[in-house]
Amino acid sequence: MYHDIGKAQKPRYFIENQTGDNPHSGLSDVESAQIIIRHVPDGVQMAKKARLPRVIIEFIRTHHGTTRTEYFYRNYIKKNPDGPVDETTFKYPGPKPRTKEESIFMMADSIEAACKSLANPTEAELYEKIDKIMQEKLAQGQFEHSALTFEELETCKTVFKQFMKSAHHVRIAYPDAPREKGE
Secondary structure, X not given: OOOOHHHHHOHHHOHHHOOXXXXXXXXXXHHHHHHHHHHHHHHHHHHHHOOOOHHXXXXXXXXXXXXXXXXXXXXXXXXXXXXXXXXXXXXXXXXXXXXXXXXXXXXXXXXXXXXXXXXXXXXXXXXXHHHHHHHHHHHOXXXXXXXXXXXXXXXXXXXXXXXXXXXXXXXXOOOOOOOOXXX
């Protein structure tokens, strides 16, 4: 419940809180990325001020690891295909998750957000999205300090797939009924 508490500092800049105009439309991709990234250190600061337990503060600090704000990064690249890009401008400060629990939470947060972006997904689309997210996190080395085994990652992936399938009310597609003679 606390991991995104830093969003309370600028709630309108987060899509789940937008009802009208998007405040990012008047900002550069760098400015927007910095606002989004800022929710982590803001959340840590708020948690410390509220004297939350250190373990909760670490979940806030690590829930994005050192990943990029992909949307704004890709937008920037598209607008500046030949220009230099300082990728660190688009990255969360980290650290990467250090415990199994922090790693699982990072996966859950990323998977839940990404699957919300799918409109009426099929089971295959959900599973593909989950596989992609897990593969990206692995490729980025986000779990390198967490002691999660590959077997545990596979178990997590299976559980996330089952949960997201249920959360999205994905049903199996029934084949069309055979036509009766004379129809």
